[in-house]
Amino acid sequence: xxxxxxxxxxxxxxxxxxxxxxxxxxxxxxxxxxxxxxxxxxxxxxxxxxxxxxxxxxxxxxxxx
Amino acid sequence: xxxxxxxxxxxxxxxxxxxxxxxxxxxxxxxxxxxxxxxxxxxxxxxxxxxxxxxxxxxxxxxxxxxxxxxxxxxxxxxxxxxxxxxxxxxxxxxxxxxxxxxxxxxxxxxxxxxxxxxxxxxxxxxxxxxxxxxxxxxxxxxxxxxxxxxxxxxxxxxxxxxxxxxxxxxxxxxxxxxxxxxxxxxxxxxxxxxxxxxxxxxxxxxxxxxxxxxxxxxxxxxxxxxxxxxxxxxxxxxxxxxxxxxxxxxxxxxxxxxxxxxxxxxxxxxxxxxxxxxxxxxxxxxxxxxxxxxxxxxxxxxxxxxxxxxxxxxxxxxxxxxxxxxxxxxxxxxxxxxxxxxxxxxxxxxxxxxxxxxxxxxxxxxxxxxxxxxxxxxxxxxxxxxxxxxxxxxxxxxxxxxxxxxxxxxxxxxxxxxxxxxxxxxxxxxxxxxxxxxxxxxxxxxxxxxxxxxxxxxxxxxxxxxxxx
Numbered sequence: 001x002x003x004x005x006x007x008x009x010x011x012x013x014x015x016x017x018x019x020x021x022x023x024x025x026x027x028x029x030x031x032x033x034x035x036x037x038x039x040x041x042x043x044x045x046x047x048x049x050x051x052x053x054x055x056x057x058x059x060x061x062x063x064x065x
Numbered sequence: 066x067x068x069x070x071x072x073x074x075x076x077x078x079x080x081x082x083x084x085x086x087x088x089x090x091x092x093x094x095x096x097x098x099x100x101x102x103x104x105x106x107x108x109x110x111x112x113x114x115x116x117x118x119x120x121x122x123x124x125x126x127x128x129x130x131x132x133x134x135x136x137x138x139x140x141x142x143x144x145x146x147x148x149x150x151x152x153x154x155x156x157x158x159x160x161x162x163x164x165x166x167x168x169x170x171x172x173x174x175x176x177x178x179x180x181x182x183x184x185x186x187x188x189x190x191x192x193x194x195x196x197x198x199x200x201x202x203x204x205x206x207x208x209x210x211x212x213x214x215x216x217x218x219x220x221x222x223x224x225x226x227x228x229x230x231x232x233x234x235x236x237x238x239x240x241x242x243x244x245x246x247x248x249x250x251x252x253x254x255x256x257x258x259x260x261x262x263x264x265x266x267x268x269x270x271x272x273x274x275x276x277x278x279x280x281x282x283x284x285x286x287x288x289x290x291x292x293x294x295x296x297x298x299x300x301x302x303x304x305x306x307x308x309x310x311x312x313x314x315x316x317x318x319x320x321x322x323x324x325x326x327x328x329x330x331x332x333x334x335x336x337x338x339x340x341x342x343x344x345x346x347x348x349x350x351x352x353x354x355x356x357x358x359x360x361x362x363x364x365x366x367x368x369x370x371x372x373x374x375x376x377x378x379x380x381x382x383x384x385x386x387x388x389x390x391x392x393x394x395x396x397x398x399x400x401x402x403x404x405x406x407x408x409x410x411x412x413x414x415x416x417x418x419x420x421x422x423x424x425x426x427x428x429x430x431x432x433x434x435x436x437x438x439x440x441x442x443x444x445x446x447x448x449x450x451x452x453x454x455x456x457x458x459x460x461x462x463x464x465x466x467x468x469x470x471x472x473x474x475x476x477x478x479x480x481x482x483x484x485x486x487x488x489x490x491x492x493x494x495x496x497x498x499x500x501x502x503x504x505x506x507x508x509x510x511x512x513x514x515x516x517x518x519x520x521x522x523x524x525x526x527x528x529x530x531x532x533x534x535x
Binding site for chain 1: 410
């Protein structure tokens with residue numbers, strides 16, 4: 001994965017999509033840190049079949065027997 | 066009775082109360098006096114409930130004297146991280162956004178402690194909502210490390226660590242989502258256990274990440290933690306994550322023989338975290354102690370530490386923004402800058418990122434369970450180095466280096482941090498022991514065995530009284 005910082009323009013799109021209005025200096029700090037988010041999001045994507053379930057599943061209460 | 070290091074451990078105080086050698090009123094007054102003299106050095110308390118504490122202590126003394134002692138915690142003074150809701154007592158999460166918040170109900174754990182007769186001294190500093198800190202732009206300053214007040218306590222249970230280390234409470238309560246009990250315990254030379262997920266109710270403890278949050282005790286010794294855990298643990302049908310399992314008598318199980326236990330060493334974790342040579346030397350010395358106690362030491366390899374940390378962080382951030390997106394959108398100025406920025410960063414994760422992290426979590430939990438088929442406990446560092454300087458803690462420090470504590474939030478396994486000696490700087494070092502789910506008793510017993518075989522618990526930090534400062 002590239003460790004190049006995301007461009008200002010692309011990062012502005014991400015902030016906008018998230019509904020965030022951020023002062024420029026704070027946006028720059030976030031842009032520099034965004035590398036960590038990309039790196040983490042890449043790491044949780046291991047090769048796995050589509051049947052691999054998440055850790056948290058939906059379960060209804062068991063009926064009384 | 067200030068006497069710099071004359072205060073007892075929680076367990077000693079309990080025994081003194083039982084034997085009639087101390088009173089709850091006396092212990093409480095001694096601690097309130099110490100808070101008045103020393104807390105200005107470490108900023109551990111956001112609120113001291115002195116009058117209520119005196120009243121609770123007086124009531125405890127009456128009951129104990131009348132032969133109605135409820136148990137080992139009756140009359141023992143403790144304090145709570147300020148994310149534990151306390152009925153009628155301000156609970157802020159160390160955040161301006163909740164500066165005037167007064168809950169009407171106690172957290173389930175606080176209610177249990179009250180029922181056990183413990184005395185509440187007050188509410189303790191935390192990182193803002195257990196996520197943003199150390200911060201200097203909040204209504205209260207960050208806690209400071211009693212071993213060196215220019216140093217970080219670790220977080221987020223920062224005030225709990227500082228108060229116990231400085232002798233301003235005999236025990237306390239923290240929460241641990243990525244290491245927030247164990248990291249401050251390590252940097253402050255304490256014992257802190259993140260119990261098995263579901264063993265302690267989270268109801269009434271402000272959430273950060275529903276599936277990673279653990280409430281737990283912090284104290285000077287393992288025995289102290291066992292006594293606290295025994296009261297805190299138990300099924301709560303009103304907490305969807307609570308496990309319906311029996312509570313074990315943790316304190317009376319401490320003395321079990323650990324001869325023949327197989328301890329798996331996660332050496333690659335501390336290598337990946339770039340542990341300092343003196344940390345590694347302390348870890349190896351601790352393993353020698355366990356060998357001497359008859360344990361068998363073997364190597365264990367799991368996925369890279371960074372894989373566990375990525376999984377933990379993506380889940381933590383995704384759930385945290387779900388908790389806090391309203392205030393971030395509507396009143397961002399009511400949050401400190403560190404929390405605001407971390408939540409903004411969390412907003413940039415996608416739904417797919419979250420679900421992929423949950424799928425990864427299932428894989429990592431299975432991997433850990435498989436490793437536990439051949440060992441009884443796992444052993445690794447708690448931190449790669451002693452406490453850093455407080456002013457070195459950047460806004461994004463939690464992302465820059467992998468945290469050795471996060472893997473066990475992912476797996477939900479019980480993990481204890483305990484002191485492993487002292488660095489050349491005089492700051493404490495620490496290791497973690499990790500057990501199978503719901504084998505918290507074994508984790509405590511193994512930590513206790515090490516503690517009994519070493520004398521690291523003897524040293525207390527010396528603080529300058531506030532009154533002596535020009």
